[in-house]
Amino acid sequence: HEFYFGARQDFAEVGAIRGEAMAILRLAYLDAIASKWNLASHGYQEARHRVAETGDRLNFMTATMGKCWTSLQIGEWSEDLIGKIEATSRVAKDNDAIAYGISWGLAFAYAGRDALDNNEDVIIALRAARLAHTIFALFNTPEQQEIILRAFGGQDIMETLYGDLIPGLADIGDWEQIFAVANNLNNSNLETLSLNEIAAYLPQGVLLLAYLILEQHLVAWGITSEGLVGQYNLDQFDTQPFNSSLFIAHALEWIDEVSGGIVDSTSSAALVQSLLEPFDAQIAAANHLLIVPFTEEFKLFPFNALPWQYQPLGKQKTISYLPSPSLLNKIPSLDPTTKGxxxxxxxxxxxxxxxxxxxxxxxxxxxxxxxxxxxxxxxxxxxxxxxxxxxxxxxxxxxxxxxxxxxxxxxxxxxxxxxxxxxxxxxxxxxxxxxxxxxxxxxxxxxxxxxxxxxxxxxxxxxxxxxxxxxxxxxxxxxxxxxxxxxxxxxxxxxxxxxxxxxxESPAQALWEAQQQLCQITVQQALDFCQVAQAKIPWQKEADRADRAIFTKYMGELMAFGGDYPRAAEAYAVAINILNSVGRSSEAETLQSEQRRYKLLAVHSNSFNPEQLIFNSPEYWVPFVIIGDWH
Incomplete structure (x- = not known):
């Protein structure tokens, strides 16, 4: 310290501005590593002014980054710091100082981790994370991202840091900041909207439900035009400590059951308890639900199939999805010039x-x-x-x-x-x-x-x-x-x-009504549809005749569903003959075993029930969803 202090005086006496600036910069660094944050902050600020006189861009960036680093430690925080970091990092990027810029991102990320590990103020850790995120967002090519990953042994440092921040922020009730963190975890390149800005975009009667799955927590928000109306931080799932891998595995298993036609309220009970019950009152008051799942593995989870008040949620509310809440201000207005x-x-x-x-x-x-x-x-x-x-x-x-x-x-x-x-x-x-x-x-x-x-x-x-x-x-x-x-x-x-x-009708309303109508389609209505469809297919080409055979097979399936196995077997026989005649023998063979089964059932066939509902199981209507503008 004495050496650089003396060097500073010597350089100042002879008017060597660059030497003086470098000595001041080293003194500030020594004060910083000695945790003399106020002295270091003052030193970096003075170094910025002196280095600026020399036109030395690299060391000006160093002084700027150092000033931000020390300001973070002594609580001299302002939103201007984000702008300074972004501008400085952009200069580094534009001058191909890639490793230099990334190294400062790593420094701020480590500062955030250290603040959490040492049980220091969670706000300091959050600010360090924001500065690191600002830098890393600029160095976003695959090669640059690979450098960042290698620096942390393949671990996504920001995902880990943000994940560790959220429980601390929840403890102090800062749900606005948690939401901002969730947006950053979403890796969205879009402008981040605050909770109040999002509320301003929501019409009355719309409830936005946002979900973020962390390793040991499920965090959720409920937002309406009035602002934040509900939030929770779940650390238990199905009577066990929350574990993201087990939760997602349970959710995917339930999706496979629904898509396979299995409706089991037991397997969905824990999901309903975690995802819907905390917002029961808000859901009841809403006309439309807008789902924002921040977690990649949870995108487009079929909320409409979850039972709510003894019926699938999608039969009671219109539902749509947004990949990111920031898309609310990106959806264009209706264009009157579009047509057809x-x-x-x-x-x-x-x-x-x-x-x-x-x-x-x-x-x-x-x-x-x-x-x-x-x-x-x-x-x-x-x-x-x-x-x-x-x-x-x-x-x-x-x-x-x-x-x-x-x-x-x-x-x-x-x-x-x-x-x-x-x-x-x-x-x-x-x-x-x-x-x-x-x-x-x-x-x-x-x-x-x-x-x-x-x-x-x-x-x-x-x-x-x-x-x-x-x-x-x-x-x-x-x-x-x-x-x-x-x-x-x-x-x-x-x-x-x-x-x-x-x-x-709006897309969400039109889809919702179509789903309700599909659930009421009878065997006879489906047969009528097949006949209309088949009439549109000509006979001339072999490929066309094969297509007609497929619709004949569909009609056989519908007759069997309605209990008319004799006519189902006849329809399959017609389809098999057509497929054989156009050289599609392998497809014909796959139909023969089903035809034999229908023949056996025909012996004990009951009367045909044309009013039997055929598509009212969730597997038929649940998979269709709207993403984006719903109104």
Whole structure:
């Protein structure tokens, strides 16, 4: 310390400004590591002024960062510090001082961890975390993020730091800051909105429920137009200490049960107790629920299937989702110039692009998607893009005409490891997230009606990422199905949804009414739908006749569901004969065992019940959800 103090005096006497500035900088550093924070803060401030005279940008950044660091320690906090850190880090980035900039982010992150580990003020830890987050957000290329991860042994330091902060913030009741932390954990690149700003965007009667799953806690908020109306920090689940892995595993197991047609109130009881019961009064008072799940594994959790007051929640309230609350101020206003609809159905020659021809696996067509698209196109009096017509060029050209509604009825998504690569189109092409963003959409609603074609269920975060890119591209809302619902039920509910939209209903209201109507569809009504659909398929081509056979099979299934096994067996026999005649013998063979079963049941067949409800189980209507604007 004496050496640098003497050096400072010597440099000052001879007018060596740069030398004097460097000596002051070293003195400030020595005071800081000795925890003489007031002296260090004053020293760094003086160093900033002296270094600025020399034009030395790197050491000016060092003095600025040091001033912020010491200000943090002595409580000289102001929001201006965030701006200074961001500006200084940007200079480092622009001058390729990547390691230098990241090192300061690490310093602030460690300062936050140290404050928590030493049981110091949680507010100091929060401020350090905000400064670190500000720096790391600028160094966001994959290579730079890899450097940050390696510095912490592969651990996401910010996720750990924020996760450790939340219980402390909950203890002091600072739910505004917890919400800001949750936004940061959500890794959103969008501007963060405060609780009051979010409340200002919510119409009366809307309840926003936000959930954040941490390793040992479940944190939730309830927000209305009046502000924060409820919050809780749960550390128990199903009578045991809360564990995020066990909670998510329980939730995913319940989703698999619902999608498989198993309705078991026992398995849902603990979920209801954790997710809904703390907000019972607020839910009862609301007309619409807006769900914001901050945690990736919990995106698009089917809240509508949870039992609430003895019925599925989705039968009592309209529900929609937002990937991030910050999207509330990003959803565009209604555009009066949009009109009509773009309807795409069952693209042909679908295979993964950039795969060698000998390794390509063509995905079989789904005839129901073709009929779904044609019936919806009839409602809007437009021509649909079907089969080989559904090329990427044709679809993008139609989107450029700014349709009000976009409906993509396909056999699923190109995906890898449960991540979506794109919506498949004809000739090995697809619409990726990047494609959607480049299109500058103006649609009120984009509907992704996917059949999944025996692929594994996509977890919600993959669909959310695609939906968020569509919303950021300019669409107001997106409708998706969380799993591969019954093809016939999907075609019917989609037609009901569009009828509601054409009647002027909002996306959420139109979907809710379509779901209620689907639950009341009888066997006879479903048979009538199949007959209308089959009449739209010509006889001339073998592929068309095979599609007609599929609808004949559907009618057989419906007759069996209504108890008419003799006619079910006859319908299957017709379908088998058609499939054999067009060279689809393998498909015909798969129907034969079911036909034999129907023949056996026909011996003891009861009378046909055409009024039997067929799609009232949650597996048929629950998977369809609205993401984005609901009103």
């Amino acid at each position: 609809a773009l309807v795409v159905g069952n693209p042909d020659f679908v295979y993964m692009e950039n795969v060698q021809p000998r390794n390509r696996e063509f995905i079989n067509s789904l005839p129901v998607k073709r009929i779904e698209a044609e019936l919806i196109a009839d409602l809007y009096q437009v021509k649909s893009l079907i089969g080989i017509e559904a090329t990427k060029e044709a679809v993008m050209a139609e989107i450029a005409r700014t349709p009000k509604i976009i409906h993509l009825a396909t056999g699923g998504y190109f995906q890898t490891n449960n991540s979506i690569l794109g919506v498949p189109l004809a000739e090995g092409k697809s619409l990726s997230s990047e494609d959607f963003i480049s299109l500058k959409l103006k649609a009120d609603l984009v509907i992704l009606s996917a059949g999944y074609r025996e692929q594994s269920h996509l977890r919600g975060h993959s669909l959310t990422e695609l939906a968020q890119s569509i919303i950021q591209a300019g669409a107001r809302a997106v409708c998706v199905n969380l799993w591969s619902a019954d093809d016939l039920a999907t075609a019917i509910i989609m037609q009901l949804l569009h009828k509601g939209l054409l009647a002027g």
